[in-house]
Amino acid sequence: MFGGIKYRINRLQDMAFRRYISHYIVQAMQLNTQRNKVITCDFILEADTSPQDEFELFKYIYGQHNEYFVPYYIINEHCAAYPEIKAKYGDNIIPYSAENIVSFAFYMKELFKTTKFICGGFQVLHALCLGITDGCKRSPYVYSFFTQHGVNFFKDNFISQSSYSAFLFDKIMISNDFEKNLFMNRACYKEENLVKNGLFRWDLLSADHAQSNKSIFIYFTHRRYLRNIEDIQDTVYVRTITSLLRNKEFNRLIEENGYTVQVALHHTVLQVCGNDILQGVQILKDEEIADAKKNAALLITDYSSMCFEMWFQHKPVIFLNVPDTEDCLTYGHKTDLPAPYSGKEDYIFNVAQNVDECVSMLGHYFATGFRFSQEECQKRDRFFYYNSDFCARFYQYLVDTRNDTKTLYHLPVNFSMEFARCPDINTYAIELPTPHGRWVVRKKAHFSFFVPTDSKDLAIQIRFRPYLRYKQYKFFAKVGVNGHWLPRREVFTRGIKAFVLDVPRSWIGADGKIEIQFKFSHVYKRSQLRIPGGDQRYLSIQLLTMDLLERDHSFAEVKDQFEAINEERARQRALLEQGQDEEWSNQHDTDADE
Template identity: 25%
Template sequence: MEQKQKDEDIKLKLKKQYPAHVSLKKLSLKNGNLTIEIVVGLLSQQFFTVNEVLLKLRSEASELIHLNVIKKEYRSRNRLKIRAEINLRNIKLQQFFWDFFVSISVDNITREVRVVCDNYLIMKSLKHRVFKNTLKLPDNYISYPYITYNGGVSLTYRQKGHYETTKNKFKEYMAFIIYQLFYRFIGKKVWLIHEKFSETAQDNSFYFFKYCYEKHPEKKVYYVIKKESADVRNLEPFKDRVVHFMSFKHLVYLLSAKVIISSEAKGHGYAWRVSQGIIKEKLNNKSYIFLQHGVLGLKKVDSTFNYQTANSARLFIVSSDFEKKIVKNYFGYPESRISVTGLARWDNLKDTSLSNKEGKSKEIVLMPTWRNWLEEVEETTFLKSNYYISYSQFLNSKELGDLLVQNSLTLNFYVHPKFMPYVEKFSSASKNINIIRFGDESLNHLLMRASLLITDYSSVAWEMYYQKKPVIFYLFDLDEYKANQGAYMNLKKDLFGDLAFKPEELLQQIDTYAKNGFNEKKHFASKRNKYFKYMDQENSKRIYEDIQRNESTFNKKSPVLSQIKNSDALKVAWRKYKYYPSIRKLGEKILGEEKK
């Protein structure tokens, strides 16, 4: 980790010492051959050389693809025009995102500079000429160039999504026409709510929607969910306010909605990973309330939800002043955008675990979280991972099976949704162990029934802690987790449950809790006021009132910098001219004023 920080410091120093700009001037994709034309400019009058043009895998920067440079032409001492190409059919790509860089040398020092797009026509072409710029590859994979939210030029490689068809694109543009003609003038003031991939109705979004439906029926609040989802049954009492995902109605409401409310990123309310088309562009600019999936602390996620990015929220819901500090210090949010209310689903928490007198099997939930370094990897890679091997061996250990039988316990192993492709690989011969697929049972209900939770770094730990039930943190890969993901808390000192680093330690702690009736330890209970500001059933009420209080600002004209970020024409102008000191100074002044 220290070496990684040193490398970052060196990069920052070089960036300040030798500021440069790499601008995309042309891009074409024909028969698998991707050609780009770029201009590299050093902002000082020093001479420089270009070493190569690169594609770097975003999730693993050491994975490089070298483009063939076919032409270099110096325009002046500090400006160089380059044409480079690569045939995408002839290289081995990995999922998902590859970023374009140029390696330059100045005074025998080498640095890499990100290629950005400051050309309005190229940006529009890549956003809207979807099929022209998309290459179809074997096994239903596709690849296409695109412009990131911050203007970087990138390439994606992934499997083609279910909704990426000519029919759906036609539906999107028809929805946009209807919106332009009617809905934007009617002003429906819709609040649109969704959860993970628009597939579930069991998290904070569902319970907040339920509150709005029952307590404020006059409010035009709609819930978005896939028609085939098992959780549609949870929405049966509210079906007049349910909108089916990617239906024509959903697309029109998505365009006209005053605010998007979700326990996940905004992108979960639209076709996942699609970065092209008019809908995604409008969605990025919508006011957004982030209800959160869980409490922050155990997992670093600020790279996804940082302030003033595509996922930036008008209101960021938190549970305590402790959590508020994390959002302020790590995510960059001003205090006015952070709302301390508690999570919506906690209003419905009720301890339904069995008492010792009932003579039935008590339940334990084992729910590990995902690992960013294993997300959507090949199955063979997953099966060789420390993660899979550790949990698989634990579930099949004779010691665990015997312990459960001796204490009349049932262990429910809940597979994280991001690891559902590998769910069939988890099994256990013990009759006291259930392997539960995501969606088969409500996680909320499992946690309410449970007497003990075993997890690693999952935010479900807070759910149990809120219910005053014991938690064991199984941290067998702590060093690897800290290096690849990281946390906002000291995972050895600040947690509110027992720590186990080896399977035998975990088994001993389960046995101890079984013998003491699963009573929470006093020194963990004493920390509760630090981590929760409210422990009542009024979290949804506070969230609703805060949204209402801020609703009048949602359609107000944004500060100048926000308009720059949300207007393609102004974006490219900003990227092109921000390197001039006077313009840069003005932009930084506006940015400073907006953050206040």
Template identity: 20%
Template sequence: MSITNKKYPGFPLLNKCKGILNIKKAQSADSSLTLTIELPPAAQKDSTRFLIQKENDPTPEQLSFCPLEDSSFLLDLSPLKEEVTFGKKVTFCFFIECIQDEEKQLYALKEETPPSVLADRYRMFAQNLWLSPSPDVLPVEYVGIAAGKVNMEDFFCAALCSRNHYLELSHSCNLRSFKMPRGKLRICFDLETGNYEYTKTELAFRSKLASDAAAYDFETISTKRRGNMLRVTALLDLNKIQWKSLYWGVDVHLKDSITGNTGKVSITMNTPFRMFLKFLYNRSLPGEKNFFLFPYYTATRKLAFTYREKNPYDGLDIVFKEFLSMFLYRIAKPYWKKKHILLVCEKFSSMAQDNGYYFFKHCMDKNEEAYLKKNIYYIITKDSPDRSKLAPYKDHVLDFMSIRHMCYLLAADLIVSSDSRYHTYPLQSRHSVFNRDIKKIPFVFLQHGVIALKCVDNFYGKGQKGGCDLFVVSTNAEKKIIVDNFGYEPEEVINTGLPRWDVLKDNSQGKREILIMPTWRNWLDSVPDKDFEESDYFRSYMSLLNSRRLADILEKYDLEINFYLHAKFQEYSDQFQSKSHRIHLISFGEVAVNEMLMRCRMLITDYSSVCWDVLYQDKPSLFYQFDLDKYDEAHGSYLDMKTELFGDRAENEEQLLTLLEEQIKNDFRLKPQYEEMRKSYFQFKDQAHSRHICEEIKEKLL
């Protein structure tokens, strides 16, 4: 019988425990932990073993320990320090194995009476573990802590995490007042300092790139001690800041009064503050052009700011529309639930040309509604260039942000999308409350590519904001990446291939087209036009599009190029120009991506997953990776870009053009080593990928 009603797939030993033993006392020192435990009757102390299981690792490790007096044990935790990983919290769960009546019995551990003071609850057994992903990035200090894990029913665990994360756990920091008149930000908060000293408050730009770092110090107006809390009032003139898009956070800096080590915490907002900010507070600071700055709270309830361009969904009117939809849904809830709604969409609910559309089209054409016993609807904006494709299914089309769309979203049994479930609704809406309902709807993630060239587990991982209930992949290698890195069980990851591959075939015969399709960069997301034009990304592709050598190659071999930006960068498409009549700059919606992929003889990309669509068709790709170091720092990859790609790669323009001419002379054939890689990748090439997905949905979710 399990000791818990909840499932913790990361710690399977919890399901094998006979019971729970109470920790009477816990005390840490450097690389060690002393636990006083009341063993069960008849347990043999000299045959006791301590085990520790790393999250998502099925094999537990035995801990060395020394028995002390009074049922105490000194545990050696030094091996845990070898598991420290940059950018990740590594968690372990403690277990004790006893011999009772000549049988081995396994127990989990909990503290009998956890300390009431947060700072005392988390025992530190390691510190000064400094890590950096590259010489260009400042190192981060990691520490080892042991405590009852709050989101795991207080089972006793250890973790290796950044000092900042430890401080967030062990030191509360709560907002008391907030004002922003005429751009003068004045905040007051209560800080639990413990053994730390308050040093300053800072507004910091959130970016993974060290080169993008920007921070501005508040002026500390006053500090007043109130018991174990310090009340701080701080002021910052927002009018003097050079704003960058997108996210800014408020950090409160602390220094350990004994060791001198430093860290920082964010400011937590309680429920009344969050409701005030969401429904009543509409002030903002105007920026350049149509940009503006406004406060919001993060998923972890922290005070933060967004600087971005305004959109039609930022007004308070969205609140009234949402409440009307919720009223209409709730007064007729039995009716809505009988409809058994399945919703399909693509990026921003503005497209019908990717996996979402082809899955929906298959379901309509093959009557999968009857098979799945669902009424299936497609969400799309009224002005979408792809809207005409949906004309044959007009009764199953929902106008994005109509009252009908909003009611159907509240009533949905399942969402199937090529992007996260939140693309069923505006991604950026200052006052919207619908996200809390959307996250409860079961979700099948079709993807819009193959995951390998970009690390996205921090968003699409299980339990993360973009997490799902069923994860579609296209190769066994990709499935291994998802299971190993995203926290999903193998049965939650289905290797069916992508729906758009149902219609994917090589239509390049008689055509002389090359497709250039770069992906996006998160450090350029929603930046002003001026900043985009000064980026290496823009300058590198503008140089390529206007290269004299490239123009000569196109003339010599009678070729043309279609250049297509990622959807997230379409707002900058007008900035790109080319003098060559053989280079065509394709705007979003002008030509379907699938059509360009089928027409091209080959692909030039950087890190885009569309390279898998091209490989599926037995056509070559070249990888133009002029900013690999910066990309690795900001995004990362599950493959070694220098050794594991299925195409040649270039780091500068001259290398790229040399490889391009070589590929042209080879009549656009895959090189033998890449042909062998292609054969090993794909499980299905039967152009029935949507059907396989329907079968998996019915088996696993319905």
């Protein structure tokens, strides 16, 4: 009993602290100060990961002797590398740990007063729930960069509006056109916010003069579902790896050519399964992996981003498919991929469907001296915009944009937007988007934006989907614009609905600000609605689209203006669908004739 009370008290204290510190972090980022700090961090939430890409960027900026920026690197203070790094770089290293979150947050609050750029390869600063993401998105002075860790190429289904998107970062660094299209289509970035470069850790490698020892590197990436399985040794994942290592032809090739084999697994697999997961096979430590991939002649992997380093050095990679589609689908962890190679045929090569195919490909490379074919060279070159100077190029980009400021929350008139794809509105009590829209999460909520100051009377249509379930068969909604409220409306039918707003110029201030406000009543709590697990819907409505138009006074009422627009849209959709049906029918007839 007392343990439960203590837990609830601690939880309330934690929530109160995070709300308090978030407020002041947002304030710190909105100060118009002289900003010359660059904050970098890798995956700080776990102690058993070594410094990676962002540490390389930090070292490069540190080596410029504060010419333009003062760099800082956040690291988990329990990381094995922390004492040495702290001793070398002193106060430019910021220690983080879960138990010291309070002192860390207050230190960061002060640092954010003069920070210009925040660069990270993960969403860890967002995951800390300290208001850092909110502060960046609301600040005209501070820019956040997702400089990526390579998670996106194979795990492209992991990219969404709520993951690594323009709703969380201002800009993103990309390595090739695949990533460009991925982040524009799935993460809602505009092309001007994409920075062409490559991973900072590639500066440690040579694209044209790479050396290798007589070693084959085997590295398999993580599987979240392993934590759900009792007998790890009987999984397809483990059986595939061990069958390769015990394959007679594989071992013959290694021994006859005088090679060695080095094996590593993703650190999250070792956390769950332990270092003896492969029973008798020595597994490299995390800090030994960098040298292994630098010295290896060839990599065998499932779909690890280690392949990028090998391709970068013009070294071949064999992708050994782990046929664990059933396990991936059964347990449903979104980073476990049932079809990791699909859609990437223009970039990857050497996909082996079983161990025998993998060993055959390995034999081919032994026979050819591990050289790329012409087609493999073309695919490799397609993957990289550049072959060197990644830290220097990005640093110059920061120097060139150090005086830039953001124009926040400005929308043009005669504009239609999807709430799921437009990050450029200021929201309160409105959740991050799903692929379809954004759920309102409190009984009072609002979003705001600015229109051009010379705008005239406006007509606004907001399409939404109500959440009606169990005993919540209706609720009441009020909508207002800049403090002018429409009559309360009863919402009691499912399907897509719309709020239609007639906004005269007199309601719009001199700065052009528009604030759309919501008030809901007769809404039940989630616990009262028997919401099934995993259902991400909230409260009352999901915002879908908004039309922001100049008011056409040839229509007596604003609803008439939108009825005409909606009818025309329906007609255009019908014509499009008819054309698609005719195209399919013609193609079907052609196929039948053939």
